[in-house]
Every structure is written in C-alpha cells, then in structure tokens.
Amino acid sequence: MLSSPKTPRWIKAEREGIHLPAIDWWIDPSRPVAHALVTHGHADHARGGHGEVWATGATRDIIALRYETPTGGRDLAYNEPIEIGDSITATFVPAGHVLGSAQILLEREGERIIITGDYKRRPDPTCLPFQPTPCDILITEATFALPIFTHPPIEREIGRLLDARSANPDRSILIGAYALGKAQRVIAELRRAGYHETIWLHGAMVAMCELYERRGVSLGPLALVSEASREALKGQIIVCPPSSLNSAWARRLPDPINAMASGWMRVRQRAVQRNVELPLIISDHCDWNELTQTILELSPEETWITHGREDALLHWCALHQMRARALDLVGREEDDTG
C-alpha cells in the first residue's frame, strides 16, 4: 500500500473546480466567481459571468465571442509566470488541445502543480504543441482513459474522408465537428492533405473560424452553405456542429454522407447511435497510451484525475505503484468536444 499522499493546503479540489482558498481564486470553475484562471474556451471549462478571467489572449477572445459580455481580467502570454497572491505563481503552458489552450502551472514555495485542462500529444496545425512540464502534482483529464481508445493517425482519417468524397460524386459529405477546435483542425488538416477547394460551413461555425483566421490560423477558402445551391454542393465537404447532423437544416443538402469527427467514433455503436455513416476517429484529447505515457514521463508524486473514465486510470496508476486520486468535478461528463 502506498503511504497516504501529503496534499498541500494551499490548493483544494471542490466540486465546482480547483480552488486556491487563501486568495479565493478558482481554476475552470463551473459557477460564476470573482477570479478565475481558465485553461481553454470549451464551455465545460469556461463558464460565463466571472468577475475576472485570466487566460491566454485567444481563450479570452473565445470567451468574449461566446458569452458576448465584457469580462475583466488579463491576457496572459505562454510561459510567463505571474504572481497571483499568497506567494502563488501561475504560468500558462501550451496544452495542444485547441487554439489558446493552456495547462496551468501553479508554484508556491517550491511545490509545483500542473493542471492540464484538456490536452493532446499529437501535432495540430491550429495550436501550439503540448509542453511537458515537470511537477509534483499532476491534475490530468481522463476523457478517453480506457485502453480501447487509441486514436489512429489523423492522416488515415483524412484519407478515408477524401476517399469517401471521390467515391460519391453525387453526394455531399457532412462532417459533424465541434465548433471550437475540432472544426478548424479538420479544415486545416484537409488543407495539409492538399485539399484546396471551398469548404462549406454551417452558420454556427463562421464566427469561430473567423476568430481563428484573425489569430493567424489560415483555413483556406470557406463559404456558407446557405449561399450555395443544392446542385453546387454535390461532391462538396461541409462542416456543421454535431447537433446539426440529421437535423431539418441538413435536409437541404444533396444526400449527405453523415461523418463525425470525434474520439468516441472508435466505438461502433457510438457512431450508429448518431446515425453516422463515416466515423472519423479524430480527437483533441489524449488517447489511453498518451495519457499513461504522460504520467510516466512526468512521474509526478501524485496524480489527480478529473473528468472522464477515472476508474480505469486510477487502476492503472495503482498497478504502476503511482499515487492517484479521482476528483469529483461537476459538469464534466462526456460531450461532443471529444
């Protein structure tokens, strides 16, 4: 049996998020607070209504776009430590998840804690790569923490997408992809694979794609589906939010092949449940091997596991004689951001 871990008193895991009680600051809180450090712009991490949000400039742009309310706080650059009080220093470190995403390194009197937020270890043309950072306590996500989740190379999935397009010149290909991150990554990867035709967008994707462009991620020619005739969309690639697959909106499209870009597509019935014909296993999270490799690589004294299938990762840590505990954070059940 491992000895019971010594948990620093200056940090607490509450159901609403990670809390720094001495200064009453929160990390990714799920309810409005006065001072929030936010890892990235996905709704389960970045809620509206905080007094001050300290985050990367891109993340703050994303929050402003989504909640349309001005928020106090500061734009932070990567890898520049800032004092936030009680001798605590916070440093935002690239997480490789989506544009602006960060891990947060908290340091106090020589103790180092990394809060990964969501992250992945694969290259992504739309954001900076994950930067491994040594730490005493690693607070990691566990979205795909089951050994069945091994994401194939994205080139293979983009290849399958382009093959399906060539094989079906009379049908459109409708890709359900989360509007922040997944959509832009799929588009950027299509460009990297040499696809330079117009990619058509559902109206809900436009503002975020524009934000990415403003932040220097070029996505090539994009246009709105509503501007094209049904005929013109044959053989074309269209990107929409996952909820618009099978919707009334999709009926205007020429016999769409439903595709979905998500790590959940690894499980056949997940695709079938969503009426997906072309499952694309493309995820912005670590797969099982990357999660376990990251823990081995950083070898923290202790690992805290947030949302996802924490049971499996806890068990793995026990098998490898590593200290770990699961955090019970609210509002972090699986969703379309996978």
Add this chain to the structure above:
Amino acid sequence: MDRFARLLTDLIYTRSRNSKLALLADYLRAAPDPDRGWALAGLTGAVNFPSVKAGIIRDLIKERVDPVLFSLSRDFVGDTAETVSLLWPAPPGPVPPSPTVSEAVDLLSAATRATAKPVVAGLLDRLDEDGRFALLKLATGALRIGVSARLAKTAFAQAFDVPLDDVEEVWHALRPPYAELFAWASGTAAKPDITSRPVFRPFMLANPLEDAVLDLADYAAEWKWDGIRIQLVHAGGETRLFSRGGEDITGSFPDVARAFAHEGVLDGELLVRGAAQGGEAGGAASFNALQQRLGRKVVSASMQAEYPAFVRLYDVLFDRGEDLRRLPWTGRRVRLEALVSQLDPGAFDISALIEAGDFDALADLRAAARETDIEGVMLKRRDSPYEAGRKAGFWYKWKREPLTADCVMMYAQRGSGKRSSFYSDFTFGCWTAPEAEGGVLLPVGKAYSGFSDEELRWLDSFVRKHTTNRFGPVREVEKSLVLEVAFDAVNVSTRHKSGIAMRFPRISRIRRDKPAGEADEIDTLRRMIVSGLAS
C-alpha cells in the same frame, strides 16, 4: 475474411434497408465459394461452434490485458467481441496472411474444448481490428448487426434474381455452406427437392390491429393464447417441433413429438395444461408454467407429468404431402378440423373460434378477457392464403390494453448493442406503504424499452447526475424520478422480494411532474394479479 469483415463494418454504418441489401448482394455475388456460404450462415445465425464459448474469449483477453481494464472497457463498449477486437495486442513480427472465412470455419469447427483457446488466439493474431471483430462475431454465433435472417435471404434472392419464396422454401432443408442453394441460384443445378424432409416452413405472422375496425363477415376471430408459437412437422418418418425462428425444439417436448405421426405440417401454440388462461374452459396454464419446460435438453417423466404440454392448433400448411397454403383460411380451417379429430386429444386441440355478433360485441369480449387472463384476440381474414411473414391486411393481433403503474426509478445499468454506454436498463420500485407511514421502495420490475431516443438521452443524463452509489456496472440513483410503467400482467413471484413480477414491462411515460412519494404501492399491483399461482 477481409472482405467479410468489410461487409460487416459497412453494414453496421448503413441505415437504409436498400443500401444494406445492395451491400449484401454485391458480396454474395463477388465472394468465392464456400466463403460466401459460410458468411450467409453467419449472417442468418446458422453457424455454431460448440467448443468456442464466450468464456474462452474473455479468458484469452484477460491473459493479455489487465482484467479490470478489460471489464471497464467492456462495460463502456457494451459488446464483448468489439471490446476484444479493439484491445487485442498485435503480435510481434510481420503479420501473417489473414485466413479465409472457410479456413476460419474449418479451424473453429475442428477445435475441441482443449484446443479452442489456441485456435481462436491464432486466428485473432492474423487479423486486423475489423477482421477480429468479424471473426469473434462469427465464432460466438451472435452477429447482432442489424441484419435479420430475412434481410439476408432477401439479399440472396436479389443477388441472383430468384424468387424469395423459393429461397425461404428450401432454406431450412439445406445446411451451410449451402452449396446446393448457390448452385441452383447461379443456374448450374435444379432447385433442391425438400418434400420428403422434415423441414421448417416460415410462419405467417400478424400485424397489430391498432385502431382499425374490421367486418367480422370478412374476418374470423380466435383468442390469442400466451404460449410459444410452434410448427409441427412429420415427414420421412420423423417428427420435428420448430419455434418461430425455425429453431428445433423437439428435444424439450418429446411427449408432444411422440403424439404426432400424421404426415403434414401444422401451426399452433404450445401450452401447458391448466386453468389460468380462460379459466377451466380455456384449459391452459400461464406462460410461467410453460417456461419450466423451455430450453431443457432432457425432460424427466415427472417434469412431463407436472407440466403436461399440448398444442392448440391454428392452421394446417401441408396434409399428407398436399400443399394447402394457397387455400383460403376457411378452406384450411375445414381441413384442420377434420385432421384434429384424428389426433390424440390429450396432446392436441383446435383453437376455438370466438362467436361474436359484430365487431363491437368482439370488443366487449376482448375487454372482459382480462378477467380470465387471456392475452387478446386474433383476427384472420377468411380468404387469406398462408403466406410467410407479416402480410398487411391478412392477420391481426389485438392485444388487451396494457396495465400501468407509477413506479420510482431505483437502479440503472448501461445497455448493450444499439444502446451501449447509455444507461438504458432501469429497475424501478413501488412503496410497501405510504412514504409518510414509513413505507420503503422495493423493486417490482426492470424495463429497457418504451422510450424514444430523445427520452433515452434524458434518462441517461438523469442517471449520471443523480447517482448515489455504484455497484460495478450498476448505478443506484436518487429515488426521485417517477416512471409510468406499462405491462401486460402481474404474476406472483417467489424470486422477488416484492412478491410480484410484471410481464412485458416497458416505460410508457416519464412523470417528471410527479413526486416520488405519490408513486403506487405494491398492494395496488398485487390487486392486478388474476391467476393466483404460477401454474
């Protein structure tokens, strides 16, 4: 195997029936013999490898993957074959060529209990993910990929442009890999002759009546008996009993088989003697009693004496080699009445016609039937031929209205197949006494249907947000959600703490408006029991 694996994967992701038919037909035309015959057998559930049990597959994976990680994965995926196909570690070194379907079938058939594990492992090592999935589905005999045997046969007929009825007709006389069938369909041999073989013929089935009103001048009415529908065949000196799916259940009912030696094919309901359904005059025990006799390989004499089985006859398909299926129902009925008079009355009787002046009078009789625990009414068009399947307008079933009760959700478990990873199996309970008087909830049943996909997502999220305890795959939930449950009957049960069991429970409504304290009491359900005892 690669081609078959691709077919299965494509079929899983294809929704439209026509596209599925096209995929199947393309495969059946293009794949070589005997692979395509084995594939067809796999798709129609006609392969069986007695030495390859699901337990072997679980053992194999647990030798390669941590058992806890496997079971957590299995719980999430909802399908053992798929979980194993995803977790199987690729062997070191270059991948050997993948086996053909027939090579895999030969190896699996030749496997003994001692060799099954290395045989299956050796095959899995030669396949990729999709191939492993296909092999495991084939090996364990349960594909469950949304392709019915009927669809596979329809695709066969379409692939070779032969009549579906002819395919159905000869199907059950042939054995995988169906060399005679492919030879006939591709025009190199005559249609197989099956008249002297004791084979299964597809059943004629009924559609739900819904709200239709029928003229009894055109339709005859019978009671709907709650047993199992069977086909009784005697040909070439042998007798067989087939269940609705064509499964041979002769072994469980030797008493019935012995009593039938008339060359022909009859359709009827297998029941046990008793007085639950329709009282003394009905002469049939409840379905519970029949269940005691199902699925047994050996049936003792005392079992036969305690639960005497008999067949209540509905129809006749063949009589002494004469095919009667094109005759109208009235004509077949006359033949059946003549025939039944020659049979042992201990083992056979005829399903009586209901005398009703008109449809309203029949509706009254049906409404009163709940008092005598009869499941409902069948309506058969008097001029209908005996046709396989659910031909519209010919036969209708008109079940009694379901009973309902307001119950409280207590536990939930993830479903499998289509509903894998959703919490979709719900255990619900009723109060032992009013909550204010210290009553507690006791489980009264379990249901996993009746809700829409949207309601399922809501229920799933309710479970996740209101979990109070976890027991392996089961979550206990806060006892706050009322579910209106519909069911066909309530039986006494010694297996449940509440002392009752529901028959065919399903969720009919989610009562978000109703406080849990106002759900029904167990006594309310107890009063719905008609037949006091299981038999």
